[in-house]
Amino acid sequence: MKIAELFYSLQWEGSLVGVPSVFIRTSGCNLRCIWCDTPYTSWQPEGTELTLPQILDEVKAHPARHVVVTGGEPMIAPEIIALTQRLRALRLHITIETAGTVFQPVACDLMSISPKLANSTPQGPWAAQHERLRIQPRVLKELMERYDYQLKFVVERPEDMEEVRSLVDALAADRGRVILMPEGIDAEVLRQRGGWLADICKQEGFRFSPRLHIDLWGNRRGV
Numbered sequence: 001m002k003i004a005e006l007f008y009s010l011q012w013e014g015s016l017v018g019v020p021s022v023f024i025r026t027s028g029c030n031l032r033c034i035w036c037d038t039p040y041t042s043w044q045p046e047g048t049e050l051t052l053p054q055i056l057d058e059v060k061a062h063p064a065r066h067v068v069v070t071g072g073e074p075m076i077a078p079e080i081i082a083l084t085q086r087l088r089a090l091r092l093h094i095t096i097e098t099a100g101t102v103f104q105p106v107a108c109d110l111m112s113i114s115p116k117l118a119n120s121t122p123q124g125p126w127a128a129q130h131e132r133l134r135i136q137p138r139v140l141k142e143l144m145e146r147y148d149y150q151l152k153f154v155v156e157r158p159e160d161m162e163e164v165r166s167l168v169d170a171l172a173a174d175r176g177r178v179i180l181m182p183e184g185i186d187a188e189v190l191r192q193r194g195g196w197l198a199d200i201c202k203q204e205g206f207r208f209s210p211r212l213h214i215d216l217w218g219n220r221r222g223v
């Protein structure tokens, strides 16, 4: 499978923020978010072909009990089911980070679903495919029913909340599992957007997530 990067760090977002974890980042995505923070997995996908044994050897080289399979879109990676089954056999806690547009019966302990809001849609030739695919209610429902989940939304402007609320209501999602995260790859932008977003979380009962790695290391790969 094509792997963009494989590294040991702290989970930097969501309900497991701060937990030491090995990250397996698959390359390739069916969406093209305008603000994608890993364009080397989507707009210009890069990576190295690794076999499952090579991936598992690298995972085992680190002391973590948690592994995060992320992307790109890991649910479209060939061998994703086999990879997660092999990780489960190692008794690791598995988080899958997905945009929730494709279902696969993977082994997973926390399905971290990040449906992409209208703020993600790019201009140009990818716009139509992105807009058609970005919200797949049946896939979202199935992921939420079959797995322990969190729903993570990337919020850029207060106006984005209308779409968040309507999706949360349509999915009958538990607000305690809905996590709002400011969009941005710069600590100052995150601080500004985080201010008003934290207020919204307090008023409406959503959870707030920082982007810990930006604060600790800046917008760098492999940390």
Ligand code: SF4
Pocket (backbone or CB within 6 Å): 029, 030, 031, 032, 033, 035, 036, 037, 038, 039, 041, 042, 071, 072, 073, 099, 116
């Ligand atoms: S779904 Fe994720 S990897 Fe794909 S384009 Fe959007 S932000 Fe990038």
